[in-house]
Amino acid sequence: MTAITLNIVVQGILTGLVYGLMALGLSVIFGVMRVVNFAHGEFTVVAMYAAFLLFDMLGVSPLVSLLPIAVAFFFLGYVLQRSLVEPFISRAEHEQFILLVGLATVVVNGLLLIFGPDAHPINLPYSFDSYTVGSLFIDKVRVFAALGAFAICIALFLFFRYTRTGTAIRACADNLTGAGVVGLNVKQLYAVTFGLGFACIGAAGTLMATIADASPGLAPAYTLLAFVIVIIGGLGSMAGALVGGVLIGISEALAGFYIQPSMKSMFSFALLIIVLVLRPQGLMGRRL
Amino acid sequence: MSIDQFKFSRRSVLAGGVAGAALLAAPGIVRAQAQTLKIAVLLPQSGYLAQAGQSCHRGALVAPQVLSDLGYKVELVHIDMESNPDVARTQTERAINEGAHCIVGAFDSAGTLAIAQVCEQRQVPLIVNIGAAPQLTEQGYKFLVRNFPTGGMLVKNGLHQIQALIDATKIAPKSAVFLHANDNFGLAQRKGMDALFPKSGLPFKLLESIPYDPKAQDLSVEVTKIRGLNPDLLLVVTRAADAIKLVRDTVRQKFQPMGIISPGAPGLYDEEFYKALGPLADYHIDALPWANPKSKVTQALEAAYTKAQPKFRFAVECFNVGFTFDALMIAGDAFKRAGTTNGPELMKALKDTNLADHVMIGGPIKFDEKGQNNDIPSASVQNRNQTPTVVLPAEVATMTPVLPMPPWQGRK
Numbered sequence: 001m002t003a004i005t006l007n008i009v010v011q012g013i014l015t016g017l018v019y020g021l022m023a024l025g026l027s028v029i030f031g032v033m034r035v036v037n038f039a040h041g042e043f044t045v046v047a048m049y050a051a052f053l054l055f056d057m058l059g060v061s062p063l064v065s066l067l068p069i070a071v072a073f074f075f076l077g078y079v080l081q082r083s084l085v086e087p088f089i090s091r092a093e094h095e096q097f098i099l100l101v102g103l104a105t106v107v108v109n110g111l112l113l114i115f116g117p118d119a120h121p122i123n124l125p126y127s128f129d130s131y132t133v134g135s136l137f138i139d140k141v142r143v144f145a146a147l148g149a150f151a152i153c154i155a156l157f158l159f160f161r162y163t164r165t166g167t168a169i170r171a172c173a174d175n176l177t178g179a180g181v182v183g184l185n186v187k188q189l190y191a192v193t194f195g196l197g198f199a200c201i202g203a204a205g206t207l208m209a210t211i212a213d214a215s216p217g218l219a220p221a222y223t224l225l226a227f228v229i230v231i232i233g234g235l236g237s238m239a240g241a242l243v244g245g246v247l248i249g250i251s252e253a254l255a256g257f258y259i260q261p262s263m264k265s266m267f268s269f270a271l272l273i274i275v276l277v278l279r280p281q282g283l284m285g286r287r288l
Numbered sequence: 289m290s291i292d293q294f295k296f297s298r299r300s301v302l303a304g305g306v307a308g309a310a311l312l313a314a315p316g317i318v319r320a321q322a323q324t325l326k327i328a329v330l331l332p333q334s335g336y337l338a339q340a341g342q343s344c345h346r347g348a349l350v351a352p353q354v355l356s357d358l359g360y361k362v363e364l365v366h367i368d369m370e371s372n373p374d375v376a377r378t379q380t381e382r383a384i385n386e387g388a389h390c391i392v393g394a395f396d397s398a399g400t401l402a403i404a405q406v407c408e409q410r411q412v413p414l415i416v417n418i419g420a421a422p423q424l425t426e427q428g429y430k431f432l433v434r435n436f437p438t439g440g441m442l443v444k445n446g447l448h449q450i451q452a453l454i455d456a457t458k459i460a461p462k463s464a465v466f467l468h469a470n471d472n473f474g475l476a477q478r479k480g481m482d483a484l485f486p487k488s489g490l491p492f493k494l495l496e497s498i499p500y501d502p503k504a505q506d507l508s509v510e511v512t513k514i515r516g517l518n519p520d521l522l523l524v525v526t527r528a529a530d531a532i533k534l535v536r537d538t539v540r541q542k543f544q545p546m547g548i549i550s551p552g553a554p555g556l557y558d559e560e561f562y563k564a565l566g567p568l569a570d571y572h573i574d575a576l577p578w579a580n581p582k583s584k585v586t587q588a589l590e591a592a593y594t595k596a597q598p599k600f601r602f603a604v605e606c607f608n609v610g611f612t613f614d615a616l617m618i619a620g621d622a623f624k625r626a627g628t629t630n631g632p633e634l635m636k637a638l639k640d641t642n643l644a645d646h647v648m649i650g651g652p653i654k655f656d657e658k659g660q661n662n663d664i665p666s667a668s669v670q671n672r673n674q675t676p677t678v679v680l681p682a683e684v685a686t687m688t689p690v691l692p693m694p695p696w697q698g699r700k
Contacts, residue, residue, distance in 0.1 A: 004516050011508050109334075117338030119529045121564040128539045128568070128696070137541045139508070212505050213564065215529060217336045221503055256509035262470035262499040264509070 003135035008253045014146040016249020020242035021149035023229035025200030031236030032173040032193040039104035041222030047205020048214035070203040077198025081191040111216040119213035145207040234285020324361045325623040328383035330393035335371025347609030360620025373402035380406040389629035397421030397472040411631040417615035425660040433659040439476030445666035446551025447488040449575035457691040461492040461520035468525035470499035477525040511537040522548045531555030532564045546692035552576040557676040571693035578667045579606035580649040610647035
């Protein structure tokens with residue numbers, strides 16, 4: 001493997017980890033509630049703007065604002081679920097779709113009205129720095145963002161595995177009727193799950209703001225990207241979201257280098273089609 | 289009730305027919321008799337071209353007052369085509385149905401092509417403010433004029449400017465890479481480059497042309513590829529956000545070309561670019577048409593713009609604002625001469641345009657039989673102190689060009 005190829009693979013893995021975290025929020029919400037959040041990318045961009053504002057007005061680095069933004073997004077998700085999504089849980093899927101697409105449209109146009117169409121960058125003191133490892137150049141911000149994304153994924157995994165609330169949420173996902181019978185407060189757990197999904201979105205958006213400039217135009221692209229990743233990784237699978245993110249990151253980077261940069265996205269979709277044909281449940285998803 | 293009660297006499301049928309015809313023709317009559325020209329300005333105010341679209345929109349917002357002072361009576365209807373050709377098409381239909389006498393737009397070639405088809409069917413003139421795809425004036429549209437260079441003209445003028453820059457700075461580049469957005473505009477530029485570069489006589493080799501997706505998250509792969517080729521010059525056709533990504537990834541990968549030069553594309557001179565990159569935004573060069581600071585119309589527009597849009601710098605926005613204003617003035621001028629809003633007559637007046645005083649540099653605005661203004665020269669505009677500054681041609685330059693550009697590291 002040449003140094004340039006290795007460089008591209010490393011960059012792809014780092015970007016893919018952040019993509020994975022972003023998709024994780026979508027996967028968690030769907031895995032438990034069977035609700036597909038079509039406003040996913042839009043709220044990721046809201047988190048990017050939140051990180052931008054905190055940096056621009058208070059000088060807070062996104063690596064610091066990561067936690068408060070994730071907490072704020074948890075509460076935002078919780079409130080949204082209780083007030084807006086909960087009444088639609090038992091309704092037809094197309095009604096959920098319309099609700100969340102409508103919400104996405106409102107959010108993206110609201111951002112456009114408030115911030116305008118210009119890209120809003122976060123210029124950290126190390127934004128233009130890179131680590132030199134032999135002949136490799138690895139962006140500092142990408143390394144930090146990827147490490148942050150990986151740490152959050154591990155924390156979320158531990159939460160679902162070892163806490164009582166995490167176990168209860170998994171019980172809801174595995175057997176909703178059974179969870180109700182044993183006395184779990186399903187409505188409350190759904191709201192917590194939605195909050196956790198939104199906390200992932202908040203964290204991912206904050207980290208994403210260090211490697212891409214906040215702009216309303218990114219929102220639909222992020223929604224689509226998250227869908228591609230979770231379908232490849234397996235809708236509802238946490239590890240699948242991370243694997244899907246890394247696969248997309250690497251495949252886009254390699255296709256861009258060896259074939260044509262303008263055809264990067266095409267390879268994501270090619271990968272999606274292959275997975276849908278050969279393993280419709282996704283690489284790490286369970287067969288329904 | 290007997291059916292005989294509904295019998296129609298010949299007279300009543302004739303009367304009804306006349307009334308119906310009058311009703312159908314009413315919009316046309318109103319259109320022809322209007323005292324003010326109603327112009328629908330279609331621009332991408334949202335979507336991925338929103339940054340440039342809104343810049344053009346700001347120009348359109350200040351235009352009516354300046355045009356009124358110059359004796360042109362226009363009324364504008366501002367329409368967002370959402371960076372989407374399908375929306376552009378339907379909004380054009382709607383605007384014409386609601387009484388627009390002519391259309392100005394639409395920054396984006398793909399959207400403009402969609403609008404042109406509707407205008408052609410409805411016989412309503414379209415004045416292209418910005419849009420470089422050659423087919424706009426090569427497909428035989430009879431209701432279209434364009435006061436903007438074609439992709440080929442931009443590249444040709446841009447290559448001339450690169451030669452002038454080499455002569456002025458005495459640099460000796462041996463190779464270049466051409467990086468372009470993979471959209472209508474970028475592909476038009478690529479076509480122009482493929483056709484014109486071999487004939488240009490420029491003293492360096494074009495190693496590769498690399499298209500990129502304008503909606504890409506970053507350009508790190510593209511820059512890695514360029515770094516592998518190690519060219520002396522980087523020739524680019526970008527949009528605003530992409531230009532930022534390009535420079536950012538170039539700096540991160542410690543790739544230091546002699547210069548980054550655009551043979552006529554947005555991106556390198558946008559406010560967004562300066563804000564995002566600070567000192568790293570300096571020394572990039574754009575070879576493109578620019579506002580003529582000595583023109584009285586430019587001065588009037590700048591004064592009105594500065595008053596109405598205090599948050600934006602005319603020096604940075606003058607490309608989008610200037611071309612949009614000139615397109616509106618062309619419409620107002622044709623209406624003044626034609627004395628009617630009737631589409632074919634207005635179009636005839638547009639084709640006979642001969643406007644000496646306007647915003648952008650160049651001779652009088654005139655259109656050839658295809659509707660193209662062929663006299664729109666380029667200047668070399670270099671970013672200096674985060675302001676686009678004319679450095680060539682010498683007669684209109686306010687600074688001398690600097691190449692090779694200073695190293696990235698020293699500028700932090």
